[in-house]
Amino acid sequence: MKVAVASLFCALIYSTVVCSFLLFSSRTNLHQTLVLIFGSVVLLLLVRCYVAANPENNMTLFDRENLITSLTLLGIFGFLFAAGFGQLLLLKQHDDDRLKEAASKDPLTNVYNRRAFFEHVEHFANMAIRDRSCISFLMIDLDNFKSINDNFGHDHGDKVLIDFSEKVSQLIRREDVFGRFGGEEFCVMMACGKDKAMEVAERIRLAMTSHLVGRPESDYCTVSIGVCSDVPESSGCADRMIVVADGCLYKAKQEGRNRVLCA
Structure with a gap:
């Protein structure tokens, strides 16, 4: 049951990340990719929560003998690695956008040069x-x-x-x-x-x-x-x-x- 609670808690956290991207971010291809990645993490965590909630599975946090546990953990870590790399790309994109905006504006009046x-x-x-x-x-x-x-x-x-x-x-x-x-x-x-x-x-x-x-x-x-x-x-x-x-x-x-x- 602890595994189910922990998985559900993590799913809720990453759900807020997905919502923030949907509500407050521009709809670029990179943003949409990150939404898919974090959404997949949420889905895998919910699957893990559902399986762990069944007492017959007797799942522990790092049960290497359980195929579902191994696959979900592998998927979660893989998606999180991709999400981290995507976040770095997103920060770079924001910096590039700011530089481009600064280069296009008159520094005194803030209208286009x-x-x-x-x-x-x-x-x-x-x-x-x-x-x-x-x-x-x-x-x-x-x-x-x-x-x-x-x-x-x-x-x-x-x-x-x-x-x-x-x-x-x-x-x-x-x-x-x-x-x-x-x-x-x-x-x-x-x-x-x-x-x-x-x-x-x-x-x-x-x-x-x-x-x-x-x-x-x-x-x-x-x-x-x-x-x-x-x-x-x-x-x-x-x-x-x-x-x-x-x-x-x-x-x-x-x-x-x-x-x-x-x-």
């Missing part, structure tokens, strides 16, 4: 080409940002960039791609048409304008935005659209800043 942004653009552009769907680019530049750095210091300028990035991240959708091109220039790629893109761009502009109310002069920073929307026909179309959006941004700057212009 230029390289990672264009990687996502290529993926979404190919999907848009396949589905014949519209995508939009918003080129955004912080107006008079140089004067903020010159008058109040680069540390305060960094705070303005962080504040701006957080505000834009709250205004766009989770699936939209937001990146920093460098300095005070940012870009948003959205899977939507011109009307929706203009609506979001105007929302960003107004949010930055209203953000100035009651704030010190050092925080005064509006934005100019250039928008381009189209249905891409080839992979090079996305780069062309960014150039067009950048041209609209330049024109918005020339016309007085703090405005949205669309191609």
Whole structure:
């Protein structure tokens, strides 16, 4: 009976491990493999518990003369060894994911850097080409940002960039791609048409304008935005659209800043 109780107790422990993988882990192939391994351990422990609960079997903890005991122990140890190796691989995978995430993000604003942004653009552009769907680019530049750095210091300028990035991240959708091109220039790629893109761009502009109310002069920073929307026909179309959006941004700057212009 002691063997049955011990086996049941171990089965309950490993059941919690299986549940944690199912509830809190991403569904990668490695996670699914570990679920199968730990699930097999639980199954073998339950079999061992069932056999040991029968008084006629008179099973001890390490009964080498009992075939079922030997097979279940061998299976359990084998699966646990595989599970331990799998856990090491899982830790390595998590470290690799963190390094990849860190390499793709701008260290100051925590949005995508230029390289990672264009990687996502290529993926979404190919999907848009396949589905014949519209995508939009918003080129955004912080107006008079140089004067903020010159008058109040680069540390305060960094705070303005962080504040701006957080505000834009709250205004766009989770699936939209937001990146920093460098300095005070940012870009948003959205899977939507011109009307929706203009609506979001105007929302960003107004949010930055209203953000100035009651704030010190050092925080005064509006934005100019250039928008381009189209249905891409080839992979090079996305780069062309960014150039067009950048041209609209330049024109918005020339016309007085703090405005949205669309191609």
